[in-house]
Structures are given as structure tokens and as C-alpha cells.
Amino acid sequence: MTELPKTFDPSAIESRWYAHWEETGQFRPDRPGAEPWTIVNPPPNVTGSLHIGHALDNTLQDILTRHARLKGKDALWVVGTDHAGIATQMVVERQMAAAQDKRTNYSREDFVAKVWDWKRESGGEITRQLRRLGCSMDWANERFTMDEGFSKAVLKVFVDLYNQGLLYRDKRLVNWDPGLGTAISDLEVETREVQGKFWHFSYPLEDGSGAISVATTRPETMLADMAVAVNPEDARYTALIGKRVRLPITGRLIPIVADEHADPELGSGAVKITPGHDFNDFEVGRRAGIEARDMLNMLDAKGAVTQTADGLIPADLLGLDRFEARKAVVAGLEADGVLERVEDRTIQTPYGDRSGVVIEPWLTDQWYVDAATLAKPAIEAVKSGAIRIVPKTWEKTFFNWMENIQPWCVSRQLWWGHRIPAWFGPARDEVGLASHIDMTFHADGTFTERPALASQIFVAISEAEAIASAAAFYGDRFAVKVDHTRNFPRATNDEVYLVQDDDVLDTWFSSALWPFATLGWEGSQSPLALSEVEGQATGDTPETSASTSLSTNGKGSWGFPNRTPQLAGRYPNDVLISGFDILFFWDARMMMQGLHFMKDVPFKTLYLHGLVRAADGQKMSKSKGNTVDPLGLIDTYGADALRFFMAAMESQGRDIKMDEKRVEGYRNFATKLWNAARFAQANGIGGSTTLEPPAATLAVNKWIIAETIRTVQAVDLALADYRFDGAANAIYQFVWSRFCDWYLELIKPAFNADVKAEIDAESKVVAGWVLDQILVILHPFMPFITEELWHALASREHDLIVAQWPMADARAIDPEAEREVGWLIDFLSTQREVRAEVNVPPGARPALYVLGQQTVAGSADPATYPSDLIDVFDRHRTTINRMGRVDVITFLNTGMRFDLKSGERESRLGESPLLGSGVQFVVGEDTYFIALEGTVDLDAERARLTKAIAAAEKERDSLAGRLNNASFVERAKPEAVEKAKADHAEKSAEAERLTAALARLG
Known part of the structure; x- marks a missing residue:
């Protein structure tokens, strides 16, 4: 037990306690026989630094983890980082550029080695920052999506999906970032409002009988137009369907097709169709019978005009940047006399969030996962209740997206990442061997020769397995080798050369395995010493199949026949905490992969929190300059205050408005608790020696015990329902109002020298017990100050982080004591408010009269007045005299005058005192009168x-x-x-x- 400093200084205790917890292995699950409880963190990018969204997400996870640990569960919080393919490669390339160096000066292997060097030196910043937030993660087994064990799992999943026909190579449109030279996900696309133009021009009919008007915000794409679409119900164009128009500039003849995509109410009702450069047009083109392989692509990987397959783009346009080409095309259309008019328009334009360049829908060969097939079990899991989505309102959005899901593009044109385990060999025909090569142009001006879809693909875990598969395919005539220096497959008379795909996997593909590939699946380096659990050995997994279906035969929980806990009972995970913005990019994909490979859900509950917004409700962004640095808030107010703010403001289904004043308020809350602990120390109040409520005789002690139990009950119920705000606010109100403002004030007289020793002892024991319960239930929210106070109040056998959660035993509640002290608090509060409203001087002690409800109505019958009220005043006379500043109370309807100082009672029945001027107030059913004559200028x-x-x-x-x-x-x-x-x-x-x-x- 150490004496607490007068001033609460968060910085003085946070680093000390966190280092102690980590060094003593307090975050490590080590409770043999206890119920396992598991959560995995959404792995932040290895390049990242803590932002306010991370602070919210990880605070909520830590609250649940610490709560589970205090409840006696074997809690494991799996921690790790994502290799962040694009972001990490960009960071390293920027460093190289600063040294007048570049990636293409190196081999792929040498560049990747440089990235690993960067990771070892600089890739741990965000993990250090998570420690400052107080996250009780199992750092001894930190994971990384590129570590050896995890990579094995990624390769196995890719190969299995390919062999099951659920992963394939296809030509489709992707979000192409010309600045980075790679496909990117929708999450990496940032939509901005841009002031642009809307050009209207006409395409002449092939037979010269007229023209059809179209409009576009991207006139340069007309160089690759392949159709004009009109609505089949649009009577204006019925006769034109099936006819052809001749494109200006290129002279290409394209058909007029009927498609409901064309809206008769918009513009002319006719829409130009460029299937190789627009997502909607791609679908229209397919409905019109145009195969993806035949769609025209007019841009290279840098966004410059390149020749189309029909060779009709004029030479003077080739090589122009797409925006320079726009100017040239508009000029050409105007010169040809087909430009009708131009409108100013605000355009929603997609930008790469990292490169800052306009994203181009681009037709290219990529690897895709059959998401529609994998989505079906995930949909059923949510519908059946196997996965509970909180808040439930997100279910509608989830079903809408999953039931209309598109193929998932999982390949990226990078060097850093999980290289796709696919090797290409030359195609084989009846005569012999032939190669079919495509040219891919890269953003840095280089190009790659690579096999087209017609080439033979060998997907395997390793190069050796790929060679073995190829040898079986090509036969004994050929020796199969892998060429690590050239970019396309080829064959000689007696040798076949394979090349591995240059692409890497999308980081969302690997992170989709996070709930099981971090826990030892298929030998992926378990964070625990796994042994046989429920008959399943480490690394065992259910057989995989081409499809996953959920049982409805009543076996197992929620219709899952394979409900035996897997991976040492750590799978399924208990809960996943996630921002709603990655519901589809990460959460849904974990459901798909977990159900497919583990035959069970990856987590039982999915909690989706909102966004942290600026104080005015706007979304935070660096461009707006309204971002908030959580580390700065921790420096100023402490991690506990920031954590409590996050929890108290996290209301299901709502975003959080950042309010630094409230963070400051929660720092003040911590200070109030600190001062309460100092008061306890000064008055001989120490830590409790029992979990059960101590015996009590005083009403005030019975009352605070009941209030403590009800608070524990409220917190338990709130956390069970993931009402973080409800739990935080229940604790706040109890600590600030009930314990500090009332209980400690009410028991102060018990520490006076003239009070009986047994009463003094009882209040000390009860106060110590309540303070201990406060520290335990507050610990998940404010771990640092609570651990400090826990040790300051008593010599403990263990740290607070591994203490036992309080017992919410309703049998210890005394309703009569609750009513009595509730009345006392109501009386003192109301009287204080009334005195303040009419400006009664703080030191004044005006006379107080009890009128009684019936007295006010004109009756003086003593029988109508509560007979025990004077006894209640008597039991609490010292408190009322001190806190209410009342010396004498006169009961008008009984004539009793009660002296609060001496406790003497004097009957003055029959007297009719002149009350004079004053103010009335009501508590319960009783009316009181404060005489203000001579005290206040009324x-x-x-x-x-x-x-x-x-x-x-x-x-x-x-x-x-x-x-x-x-x-x-x-x-x-x-x-x-x-x-x-x-x-x-x-x-x-x-x-x-x-x-x-x-x-x-x-």
C-alpha cells in the first residue's frame, strides 16, 4: 500500500503498468481448464500509424478482452499486422526515389528483400502505439500476414479453391490505378466531386438517313465504343434497333442495341457503350453478346491511348495521355460538325486513395474467386443465427450485397505480397506446342510478355509440385524447367519452360483467413501450444469440398453438424469487432473462407461500430484538415480518458462526433476517482478481503452495497448486448454521483471521533469493498488508473488485470435501506436546488417547516402525516444538519419542533407560527417551506x-x-x-x- 500523490498524472503510470503487464505475461492466456475466449484484431497495415478509428476499434476489443479475463475465461486477443501490399511497396519506393534509386533497378527478389529490411526497421510503429492505448494483446505471438506459417495457409487456400473450381482466371473490368500500375479494390477508391463537362454529339447512321444523339463525360472513350444502347420501351428508337452507326474519327460501324440500362428520361435516351472502359457498359456489352476477349481496350496501363484490335484509332492520337486525348477527340468531333453542345456538370469521379490519380475501369486478365458460391453458406449462417450481427439493422445491407455479389478480383500487379502460386506453360494442341502471348504495359514504361488465357496453367503449393504437374501434362518427351529470367513460357524440341505469374494476391484474400490461419490451421504456427482437443489434433481440419452447405437436420448448434470446438477451442472466435466500412471487404470474406475451410462460422458475433467524425459531423480527412491524433489526446488527457470517451460515445448504429471537451471531462472523472481513493487512504479505508458484500447495519452502507450490485448487473447486461455506452454510463453515474458525491459525503460523520468505533469500522469495510468493486468493473474501460489504485489501496497477491469480476448477488439488496437513503438524497438534492435558484447565501441556515401534503390542502389531522418521517430525520440528522444546512425542523401538522444538532424534540401543538415569506418545495408526498424573511430580498x-x-x-x-x-x-x-x-x-x-x-x- 503506497501513498497516492496529490495530483493524478496519467503519463506517470501508463508506461510503467503496461511494461509490467507485458513483461509478466499478463496478456498471455494461461488458465488450464478455463473456458477459452478468443478475439482477433483487424490487422492494421504494417505501414500505418494509430488514427482515431483504430483507437475506437481497439478500445472496444480491449474492453471485451479484459472483461472476459476478469470473468475467469482463458482470454486470447490475437494481434498482428497486414503486409499491406500497395501501401508498403509505395513507402519503400518513395525511400528509394529519395536516394535517386528505383525498384526496376533490382530483381524482384532483391526488391522484396529491401521491403523485409524496411519491415524489420520501421514496420512496428503502430504496434507500439497500440500499447500506448492499453491494448492487452498477446504480443508474445504477434502475427504477420507474410510470416512463413501464415503464407503456407494462404497458398493452400488458393490451390484448394482453384482445384475446386472456385478460383479462376478471367478477363473483366477492374478498378485500375494508372499511377500505381495495379488493380485496386473498391475500398481503395475515393470518390470526389469534380467540376467537369457533359458533351453531346451525334453518331450518323450507316445508311445516311440521320443520326442518333449521345452524351458523355468522357468523350475520349468513344475511340473504343462498340454499341449505342436505347431502351426497348422507347418508341423514339424502336425502328433504329439493329441498325448501325458510324463512329466519327475512327469510322467504326457499331450496332444500336436494346437494353434497359438506357433511361429514356436522361438526355436523349441513347447511351454510347464502351464495354472495355465502363462497368455498366461491360454488362450491357455482355448482354448484347460481346465476349470479354473481343471488347476493345484503348488505353495502356499508364492511361495512354493505345491501338485497338481493329487498328482504327488515328496515329496522331496514339500515345496521348487520356486527358490530352479528351481534348483532341473533342476538337475532332467539333471539326467534323458532330459536337452538338457542352454542359457544365459536377461529376462524381473515382480517385486512387494512395496515388491520387483518376481510376480507370480497365479490361485485363486477373484472378477471380467465385464469391457467389462462397457467399451462400455465409448468408445462411446469418439467417440461422449462427452469426449474430450487431446492430441487427446491418443485416439488410449484408443480405443485399451478398445476394448480388460479383466475382472477387484477388490479383494485384505488385512485387510485395503473396506471389500467386500459378505457373504458365505453353499451350498444347494436336500438332505439338505453341505459345500464345499478350503484352502488358506497366506504369513505369516497361512491359511484360505473359501467357494469355489460352496458355496452360499449373497451380501448385510449390515450384516442385508445379514442375511435377507439368511433366505429367506434357509427357516424357519434354524436360520441364522453370525460367526465372524471362517473362513468357516457351518450348524447344525437348524442353518446356514454365514461368510463375508475376502478380501477388490482394491483401484482403490473405486477411480473410485471419480467424483460423493465426491459430495453427494446417500448421500455420499456432500462438498456443495446441494439443489434441475433442479428438482433433493440431492442424487437423475438416475435409474441404467444392461447396459448403449448412445442416438443417438438427445436429449441433444452429444446424452446424461440425460444432466440435476446433483449434484448441479457439475456433469459432467469440466475437469480431469491426468498422461497418469493411463489412464486405473483410468481415463477409472471413465468413466465406471460414465456412468453406473450417465448416463452421469464423465468429459467433459480428459487432459493427460507426465512424469517428469531426465535431461538426463531417467525415475526417487529411484534405479537410479535421483529423484528430489520438496520441496527442493521450499525451494531453491520458489513455484512460480517451478510452472511456470512445466507450461512452459508442452507441449502436451511430457515428461518434469527436469532442475533446468530453475527453477532458473523462480525465476529470479519473481525477475524481483518484481523489476518492486518496480520501479512502487518509481515513484508513483499504482494499477488501472478500468478494461477497460485507455485513452492514447502517442504511447508508446497505444502500451503497445495493447500488454497487445494481451497477454490476447493469454493466453485465450492457456488455452482453454490446451496449458499450450503456456500460460506461452506468459506471460513470455510479462512481461520480452515487459513490463520490453521495456515499463518501454521507459517511464522513462516521469518521468523527465521537462516533462509535463499530460504526466507523463498518463504514470503512463497506467503503473499501465498494471501491474494490469499482476498480474491477472500471478496469476494462480505464485499465491504468484502476491498476494503480488497486495496488495503492492494499497489498495484493495478484494484479487487478487478473482479478475476479464482482458477484451481482441480488440477495444482498435491502429495499428498505434503498428507499430511505433514496429519500435522503432526494431531499438534500431538491433543497440544494431550491436554495440555489433563489440565491440563498451558502452559509445561511433559514428555518425549515414541514407542511405536509394534507396541511397544504387545509387539514391539520396528524393521522394523515407519515408517523416515521421524524425518525428518518433523526437517523440522518447529522448529515442533514451538515449537508442541508438545516438546524431546526418544525412539523406544522403535529406541532413537533426537532433540533438537528442536539436531537431534542419539543412539542408545540396549538401554536401557529407566522411563516412569512419563503419558498416551497416537494419531496415525495411532503411539502416543505424555507423561511426567507431577512435572508433573501424576495x-x-x-x-x-x-x-x-x-x-x-x-x-x-x-x-x-x-x-x-x-x-x-x-x-x-x-x-x-x-x-x-x-x-x-x-x-x-x-x-x-x-x-x-x-x-x-x-
């Missing part, structure tokens, strides 16, 4: 209240006028409207409160 007070009421009502009415103005509500920013509503409510309440105070004065 006329001046009435004038003050009247003036204040008028000012509040004026502001209230002004705000009501604004809110009733449709123009303001429709045009003002949403945050401005919300502020006006809040201000109106505040002023309305103020006016009501002041009016009530004036009425009390009579």
Missing part, C-alpha cells in the same frame, strides 16, 4: 427571475422560428440544424425551470 429575487425568464423565452422563441422556417431546415448544414434543436431544448428547459422557481416564491 422582491429583488422575483425581479431577477422575471428578467431571466423573459431572456430565456426570447431565445427559445427565436430558435423555434428558425426551426419552423423550411428554408433554414432544408438549406442549412445538418449539424447547424441539430445545434439549433439542442439550443432550443436547452432554452425551453431553462425557461421552465426559472418559471417554477418564480412560482415557488409566490
Whole structure:
């Protein structure tokens, strides 16, 4: 037990306690026989640094992990980082560029070695920052999506999916980033509003009988147009369907097709179709019978114009950047007399979030996963309740996306990442061997010769297995080798040369395996010393098949026949905490892969939290300059305050508005608890020696025990329902109001020298027990201050992080004591408010009269008055005298005068005291009167209240006028409207409160 410093300094305790926890293995699950509890963190990018979204996500995870640990479970929080293919390669290439160097100066292997060097030196920044937040992760077994064991799992999944026909190579449109020279996911596309143009021009009909008008925001793409679409119900164009138009500039003849994509209400109702450069047009083209292999591609990997397959693009346009080509095409259309008009328009334009360049829909060969097949078991799992999505409102969005899911592009044109385990060999025909080669142009000006889809593909875990497969395929005539220096497969008279695919896998593909590939699946380096569990040995996994279906025969939980806990009971994970923005990029894909390979859900509950927004409700972004650095907040207010803010503001289904003042308020909350602990130390209150509530005789002690139990119950229920705000607010109200503001004040007289020793001892024991319960239930939210206070209050056998969660035993609740102390608090609170409203000087002790409900109505019958009220006042006379500043109470309907100082009672029945001027208030069913004659200038007070009421009502009415103005509500920013509503409510309440105070004065 150490004496606490007078001032609470978060920085002085945080680093010390975190280092202690980690060094002593407190985050390591080590409870043989205990129920396993598992959560995995969404692996942050290895290049990343802690942002406010990370702070929210990881705070919620840590609350659940620490709570599970305190509940006696063998809690494991799996931690790791994602290799972040694009981001990491960009970081390393930038460093090389600063040294006048570049990636293409090196072999692929040498460049990858440089990335590993960077990772070892600089790739741990975010993990250090997670420690500052207080995350109790199992750092002894930190994972990385490129570590050896995890990579084995990734390769196995790829090969198995390919062999099952669920992963294939295809030519489709992708989001192409010309700046990075790779396909990117939708999550890496940032949509911006750009001021652009809408060009209208006409395509002449082939027979010269007229023309058809079309419009576009990208006129340069007409160089690769392959059709014009009109709505089949549009009577204007019925006769034109099937005819052809001749494109200006290229002279290409293209058909007019019928397709519902064309909206008769938009523009001319006719739409140009460029299937190789627009996602909607791609689908229209396929419906029109155009195969992907036949779709025209007019741009290279850098976004420059290249020749199409029909060779019709004029030579003077070749090599132009797409935006320079736009100017040239518009000029050409104007020169040909087919440009009709140009409109200014705001255009939603896709940009690469890392490169900052406009994204191009680009037709290219990529690897795809049959997501539609894998999605079916995941849909069924959510519908059956095997996976509970919280909040439930996200289910509709989940089903809508999953039921309309598109093939998942999993290849990226990078060097850093899991290289695709596919080797290409030359195609084989009846005569012999032949090669079919495509040219792929890269952003740096280089190009790669690679096999087209017609070539033979060998997918295997290793190069040796690929060679063996190829040898069986080509026969004994040929010796099969792998060429590590050339970029295309070939054959000689007696040798066949394979080349491995240059691409790497999308990082979402590897992270989709996170819930099981981090736990020892297929020998992927388990973080635990796994042994046989429920008859299943380490690394064993159910057989895989081409499809996964959920049993409905009633066997096992939720219809899953294979419900035996896997991977030492760590799979399925108990819960996943995730931002809703990666529901489809990560969460849904984990469901697909987990169900397919483990035959069970990856997690039982999926909790989706909102975004942390700026104080005005806007989305945070660096370009807006409204981001918040969580580390700066930790430096200023401490990690505990930031964590508590995150929890208290996390309300299911809502985003969080960043409010630094509230973070400061929770630092003040920590300070209040600190001072309460110092008060306890100063008065001989120490830690409790029992988990059960101590015996109590005083009503105030029985009351605080009951309040403690009810708070534990509230926190348990809130956390079970993932109501982080409910749990945090229950603790806050109990600690601040019930324990600090009331209980400690109410028991202060028990520490006076003239109080009986046994009462003093009882209050000390109860106060110590309550303080211990506070520290335990608050620990998941504020781990640092609670651990510090835990050890300061007593000599402990163990750290708080591994203490035992309180017992919410309702048998220890005394309703009568609750009612009595509840009345006392209500009486003191109301009296304080009334005194403040009418400006009674703090030191004044005006006479107090109990009128009684019936007395006010005109009856003086003592039988109508509660007979035990004076006894309640007597039991709490010292407290009421001290805290209520009341010396004497007179009960008018019984004539009893009660002296709170001496405890003497004097009957004055029959006397009719002149009450004079004063103020009334009601507590329960009793009416009280404070005599203010000579204490307060009542006329001046009435004038003050009247003036204040008028000012509040004026502001209230002004705000009501604004809110009733449709123009303001429709045009003002949403945050401005919300502020006006809040201000109106505040002023309305103020006016009501002041009016009530004036009425009390009579």
C-alpha cells in the first residue's frame, strides 16, 4: 500500500503498468481448464500509424478482452499486422526515389528483400502505439500476414479453391490505378466531386438517313465504343434497333442495341457503350453478346491511348495521355460538325486513395474467386443465427450485397505480397506446342510478355509440385524447367519452360483467413501450444469440398453438424469487432473462407461500430484538415480518458462526433476517482478481503452495497448486448454521483471521533469493498488508473488485470435501506436546488417547516402525516444538519419542533407560527417551506427571475422560428440544424425551470 500523490498524472503510470503487464505475461492466456475466449484484431497495415478509428476499434476489443479475463475465461486477443501490399511497396519506393534509386533497378527478389529490411526497421510503429492505448494483446505471438506459417495457409487456400473450381482466371473490368500500375479494390477508391463537362454529339447512321444523339463525360472513350444502347420501351428508337452507326474519327460501324440500362428520361435516351472502359457498359456489352476477349481496350496501363484490335484509332492520337486525348477527340468531333453542345456538370469521379490519380475501369486478365458460391453458406449462417450481427439493422445491407455479389478480383500487379502460386506453360494442341502471348504495359514504361488465357496453367503449393504437374501434362518427351529470367513460357524440341505469374494476391484474400490461419490451421504456427482437443489434433481440419452447405437436420448448434470446438477451442472466435466500412471487404470474406475451410462460422458475433467524425459531423480527412491524433489526446488527457470517451460515445448504429471537451471531462472523472481513493487512504479505508458484500447495519452502507450490485448487473447486461455506452454510463453515474458525491459525503460523520468505533469500522469495510468493486468493473474501460489504485489501496497477491469480476448477488439488496437513503438524497438534492435558484447565501441556515401534503390542502389531522418521517430525520440528522444546512425542523401538522444538532424534540401543538415569506418545495408526498424573511430580498429575487425568464423565452422563441422556417431546415448544414434543436431544448428547459422557481416564491 503506497501513498497516492496529490495530483493524478496519467503519463506517470501508463508506461510503467503496461511494461509490467507485458513483461509478466499478463496478456498471455494461461488458465488450464478455463473456458477459452478468443478475439482477433483487424490487422492494421504494417505501414500505418494509430488514427482515431483504430483507437475506437481497439478500445472496444480491449474492453471485451479484459472483461472476459476478469470473468475467469482463458482470454486470447490475437494481434498482428497486414503486409499491406500497395501501401508498403509505395513507402519503400518513395525511400528509394529519395536516394535517386528505383525498384526496376533490382530483381524482384532483391526488391522484396529491401521491403523485409524496411519491415524489420520501421514496420512496428503502430504496434507500439497500440500499447500506448492499453491494448492487452498477446504480443508474445504477434502475427504477420507474410510470416512463413501464415503464407503456407494462404497458398493452400488458393490451390484448394482453384482445384475446386472456385478460383479462376478471367478477363473483366477492374478498378485500375494508372499511377500505381495495379488493380485496386473498391475500398481503395475515393470518390470526389469534380467540376467537369457533359458533351453531346451525334453518331450518323450507316445508311445516311440521320443520326442518333449521345452524351458523355468522357468523350475520349468513344475511340473504343462498340454499341449505342436505347431502351426497348422507347418508341423514339424502336425502328433504329439493329441498325448501325458510324463512329466519327475512327469510322467504326457499331450496332444500336436494346437494353434497359438506357433511361429514356436522361438526355436523349441513347447511351454510347464502351464495354472495355465502363462497368455498366461491360454488362450491357455482355448482354448484347460481346465476349470479354473481343471488347476493345484503348488505353495502356499508364492511361495512354493505345491501338485497338481493329487498328482504327488515328496515329496522331496514339500515345496521348487520356486527358490530352479528351481534348483532341473533342476538337475532332467539333471539326467534323458532330459536337452538338457542352454542359457544365459536377461529376462524381473515382480517385486512387494512395496515388491520387483518376481510376480507370480497365479490361485485363486477373484472378477471380467465385464469391457467389462462397457467399451462400455465409448468408445462411446469418439467417440461422449462427452469426449474430450487431446492430441487427446491418443485416439488410449484408443480405443485399451478398445476394448480388460479383466475382472477387484477388490479383494485384505488385512485387510485395503473396506471389500467386500459378505457373504458365505453353499451350498444347494436336500438332505439338505453341505459345500464345499478350503484352502488358506497366506504369513505369516497361512491359511484360505473359501467357494469355489460352496458355496452360499449373497451380501448385510449390515450384516442385508445379514442375511435377507439368511433366505429367506434357509427357516424357519434354524436360520441364522453370525460367526465372524471362517473362513468357516457351518450348524447344525437348524442353518446356514454365514461368510463375508475376502478380501477388490482394491483401484482403490473405486477411480473410485471419480467424483460423493465426491459430495453427494446417500448421500455420499456432500462438498456443495446441494439443489434441475433442479428438482433433493440431492442424487437423475438416475435409474441404467444392461447396459448403449448412445442416438443417438438427445436429449441433444452429444446424452446424461440425460444432466440435476446433483449434484448441479457439475456433469459432467469440466475437469480431469491426468498422461497418469493411463489412464486405473483410468481415463477409472471413465468413466465406471460414465456412468453406473450417465448416463452421469464423465468429459467433459480428459487432459493427460507426465512424469517428469531426465535431461538426463531417467525415475526417487529411484534405479537410479535421483529423484528430489520438496520441496527442493521450499525451494531453491520458489513455484512460480517451478510452472511456470512445466507450461512452459508442452507441449502436451511430457515428461518434469527436469532442475533446468530453475527453477532458473523462480525465476529470479519473481525477475524481483518484481523489476518492486518496480520501479512502487518509481515513484508513483499504482494499477488501472478500468478494461477497460485507455485513452492514447502517442504511447508508446497505444502500451503497445495493447500488454497487445494481451497477454490476447493469454493466453485465450492457456488455452482453454490446451496449458499450450503456456500460460506461452506468459506471460513470455510479462512481461520480452515487459513490463520490453521495456515499463518501454521507459517511464522513462516521469518521468523527465521537462516533462509535463499530460504526466507523463498518463504514470503512463497506467503503473499501465498494471501491474494490469499482476498480474491477472500471478496469476494462480505464485499465491504468484502476491498476494503480488497486495496488495503492492494499497489498495484493495478484494484479487487478487478473482479478475476479464482482458477484451481482441480488440477495444482498435491502429495499428498505434503498428507499430511505433514496429519500435522503432526494431531499438534500431538491433543497440544494431550491436554495440555489433563489440565491440563498451558502452559509445561511433559514428555518425549515414541514407542511405536509394534507396541511397544504387545509387539514391539520396528524393521522394523515407519515408517523416515521421524524425518525428518518433523526437517523440522518447529522448529515442533514451538515449537508442541508438545516438546524431546526418544525412539523406544522403535529406541532413537533426537532433540533438537528442536539436531537431534542419539543412539542408545540396549538401554536401557529407566522411563516412569512419563503419558498416551497416537494419531496415525495411532503411539502416543505424555507423561511426567507431577512435572508433573501424576495422582491429583488422575483425581479431577477422575471428578467431571466423573459431572456430565456426570447431565445427559445427565436430558435423555434428558425426551426419552423423550411428554408433554414432544408438549406442549412445538418449539424447547424441539430445545434439549433439542442439550443432550443436547452432554452425551453431553462425557461421552465426559472418559471417554477418564480412560482415557488409566490
